[in-house]
Amino acid sequence: MSSRDAMLARIRSKVSKGNDEARRAAVDAHLASHPRNLIPARGIGDDEHRLRVFTEMMQAVGGSVEVVNDINDVPHAAADYLRNSNLPAQLRRGQDAVLAKLPWHRGTLEIAVGRAEESDRASITRAFAGVAESGTIIQTSGQDNPTTLNFLPEVHIVVLEAANIFASYEEAWSKLRGQFGEGTMPRTVNMISGPSRTGDIEQTIVRPAHGPKNMHVIIVR
Amino acid sequence: MEASAATFPANVIKALADSQLQYAMTETGPRFQTKRSVARDALPEFDALRDQSRDIKNHVLDHLDIYLERYEAKVQASGGHVHWAATAEEARAQILEICRKANARVVTKGKSMISEEIDLNHHLEANGIQPVETDLGEYLIQIRNERPSHIIAPAVHLTRDQVEADFRKAHTHLDPNRDLTEIPALVEEARTVLRQKYFEADAGVTGANFLIAETGTSIIVTNEGNGDLTQTLPKVHIVIASIEKIVPTLEDAATILRVLARSATGQDFSNYTTLSTGPRRDGDPDGPEEYHVVILDNGRSNVLGTEFQDMLRCIRCGACLNHCPVYNAVGGHAYGWVYPGPIGSVVTPALVGIENAKHLPNASTFCGRCEEVCPMRIPLPKMLRHWREKEFERHLQPASIRWGLRFWAFAAKRPKLYQFGTRIAARVLANMGHGKGRLRNVPLASGWTKYRDFPAPQGKTFQQMWKERAK
Numbered sequence: 141m142s143s144r145d146a147m148l149a150r151i152r153s154k155v156s157k158g159n160d161e162a163r164r165a166a167v168d169a170h171l172a173s174h175p176r177n178l179i180p181a182r183g184i185g186d187d188e189h190r191l192r193v194f195t196e197m198m199q200a201v202g203g204s205v206e207v208v209n210d211i212n213d214v215p216h217a218a219a220d221y222l223r224n225s226n227l228p229a230q231l232r233r234g235q236d237a238v239l240a241k242l243p244w245h246r247g248t249l250e251i252a253v254g255r256a257e258e259s260d261r262a263s264i265t266r267a268f269a270g271v272a273e274s275g276t277i278i279q280t281s282g283q284d285n286p287t288t289l290n291f292l293p294e295v296h297i298v299v300l301e302a303a304n305i306f307a308s309y310e311e312a313w314s315k316l317r318g319q320f321g322e323g324t325m326p327r328t329v330n331m332i333s334g335p336s337r338t339g340d341i342e343q344t345i346v347r348p349a350h351g352p353k354n355m356h357v358i359i360v361r
Numbered sequence: 362m363e364a365s366a367a368t369f370p371a372n373v374i375k376a377l378a379d380s381q382l383q384y385a386m387t388e389t390g391p392r393f394q395t396k397r398s399v400a401r402d403a404l405p406e407f408d409a410l411r412d413q414s415r416d417i418k419n420h421v422l423d424h425l426d427i428y429l430e431r432y433e434a435k436v437q438a439s440g441g442h443v444h445w446a447a448t449a450e451e452a453r454a455q456i457l458e459i460c461r462k463a464n465a466r467v468v469t470k471g472k473s474m475i476s477e478e479i480d481l482n483h484h485l486e487a488n489g490i491q492p493v494e495t496d497l498g499e500y501l502i503q504i505r506n507e508r509p510s511h512i513i514a515p516a517v518h519l520t521r522d523q524v525e526a527d528f529r530k531a532h533t534h535l536d537p538n539r540d541l542t543e544i545p546a547l548v549e550e551a552r553t554v555l556r557q558k559y560f561e562a563d564a565g566v567t568g569a570n571f572l573i574a575e576t577g578t579s580i581i582v583t584n585e586g587n588g589d590l591t592q593t594l595p596k597v598h599i600v601i602a603s604i605e606k607i608v609p610t611l612e613d614a615a616t617i618l619r620v621l622a623r624s625a626t627g628q629d630f631s632n633y634t635t636l637s638t639g640p641r642r643d644g645d646p647d648g649p650e651e652y653h654v655v656i657l658d659n660g661r662s663n664v665l666g667t668e669f670q671d672m673l674r675c676i677r678c679g680a681c682l683n684h685c686p687v688y689n690a691v692g693g694h695a696y697g698w699v700y701p702g703p704i705g706s707v708v709t710p711a712l713v714g715i716e717n718a719k720h721l722p723n724a725s726t727f728c729g730r731c732e733e734v735c736p737m738r739i740p741l742p743k744m745l746r747h748w749r750e751k752e753f754e755r756h757l758q759p760a761s762i763r764w765g766l767r768f769w770a771f772a773a774k775r776p777k778l779y780q781f782g783t784r785i786a787a788r789v790l791a792n793m794g795h796g797k798g799r800l801r802n803v804p805l806a807s808g809w810t811k812y813r814d815f816p817a818p819q820g821k822t823f824q825q826m827w828k829e830r831a832k
């Protein structure tokens with residue numbers, strides 16, 4: 141018997157009460173219906189409420205947030221942010237169509253496209269979603285917004301459309317299923333709440349550890 | 362890894378006499394406790410989420426064979442490979458083989474307790490592969506060749522001074538006159554040293570907090586971002602996880618994630634929660650080309666269907682350690698194996714055998730705090746009691762304890778004799794305290810009183826007071 145079959149047989153002998161058919165049916169029903177459990181009230185509310193809670197929570201974990209009313213203002217906002225952080229006016233982005241269309245020349249920014257390289261100081265990505273209840277950004281992998289952009293540069297700027305700010309993780313799961321299909325996931329889904337940190341030496345919180353030092357979220361209303 | 366859990370009493374004496382350790386541990390428990398209670402108070406639904414989390418895991422354990430099959434099918438459908446390891450030895454061999462096939466020389470590692478459990482690093486080293494821990498705490502103990510002393514804060518037993526000394530010893534290529542007085546300077550140095558390793562590595566090993574059956578996804582939770590660089594940059598990503606990490610759906614994962622970080626560090630959510638499914642897809646500019654999951658049993662299935670099954674609900678948050686008076690006094694190393702604290706005292710006997718861990722079920726004051734704070738509502742004190750019973754049944758306790766208990770049982774069954782005995786003992790102890798209420802030493806209990814005073818009995822015995830109140 142293979143290790144696999146032996147392990148499964150052993151587990152089955154411990155948990156089965158001769159009711160395998162019923163157990164299998166219970167598992168498949170649960171997987172197919174993936175019911176929601178209790179969802180905390182904190183994030184639930186109208187657009188303004190979700191935007192406010194998201195902002196408060198993100199700031200509480202060390203991220204910064206600004207709101208623009210027009211997506212075409214993003215290059216300018218990003219350029220300002222880099223200048224105020226004493227960083228060169230250079231950004232790395234993926235092939236995301238919404239980001240590609242922005243008037244980058246307005247911000248006098250130098251833009252590179254692709255996955256992050258070791259020398260990149262700052263990146264910009266477009267979020268798949270935001271979650272108000274914990275101030276969390278959700279990113280999906282792929283050429284549009286490569287995963288390395290979330291981790292290698294010291295500054296990570298995120299464009300988040302207000303319509304994509306959900307109350308809870310569960311609403312983001314629904315959007316994932318809508319886009320990628322039931323039971324199917326992109327290679328990586330990153331849930332990010334603020335810049336990298338560690339408390340491993342005498343429980344003193346230090347930023348950054350291995351990821352970005354700063355996370356700046358530009359919310360587009 | 363060899364367990365020294367059998368020498369727990371000796372380990373404790375050493376720990377209590379270790380002034381560096383005692384200094385490092387002073388603030389640890391209270392700080393963790395405060396953070397958790399602030400996070401709990403900020404979420405009115407917290408206790409209801411604990412109930413649901415418990416129910417989710419109970420459902421999984423009752424259907425574990427089927428969920429594992431569903432999970433495996435999903436991993437394969439997304440282009441990943443699943444390896445089944447009944448023992449630590451099998452898991453080590455499988456990981457080594459994957460590394461060899463990839464011609465790996467350097468392997469970066471995210472934090473994984475399973476890796477500690479199977480002693481992966483020594484095995485890789487013995488076979489010419491350099492493992493590099495990237496979680497700061499794990500890196501610190503790796504360069505000291507130690508084990509973690511806490512489930513989520515592996516280096517919590519170290520002081521800043523020790524870290525500085527270790528870095529000067531380990532990073533000899535750096536300027537010996539550099540200033541490392543401040544903690545941020547130490548963190549910055551680790552970041553720079555490890556950044557290079559992410560790019561050099563041929564394979565990255567991570568643990569998993571959860572495996573999602575619905576999608577074939579593994580989840581890691583970190584604050585540093587080290588796990589993400591570990592699994593994104595090398596060609597091969599290897600996940601090691603034990604059988605009980607399964608949760609059914611994304612929704613179920615979300616529920617348990619809501620109690621995990623709050624119980625662990627008092628955060629609402631950890632900085633990085635990452636869901637990984639298979640290798641890089643067509644057109645992906647980054648991510649690993651191969652994705653492997655090694656699923657480990659290593660004794661866990663022994664407790665399925667027994668009075669110990671509930672321990673498999675554990676999500677390794679560390680809350681029971683942080684709230685344990687014994688853990689906070691002696692630190693994690695005294696427990697002698699990989700998992701310390703109350704959950705360690707419950708899990709270790711199951712995984713290494715009660716005969717190799719026979720003192721651990723006694724490493725408890727039965728104050729009940731661990732069960733009170735456990736997000737998965739694991740009845741830890743009850744399980745410790747079960748182990749004590751097993752230990753007693755199997756005659757693993759020293760003759761003096763067995764004899765003493767038999768004597769106590771004899772007296773306890775004869776109320777008059779018992780009351781007489783306790784009244785005498787209380788009076789003798791009270792006199793020894795000379796009215797100060799503290800005893801500097803107690804006959805036959807010097808192991809206790811060397812490091813703390815024993816409260817002298819004040820006044821009457823419980824039974825005397827009970828009788829008086831009943832009147």
Ligand code: SF4
Nearest residue numbers: 675676678679681735
């Ligand atoms: S037993 Fe409970 S409190 Fe302890 S580590 Fe496990 S889940 Fe956390």
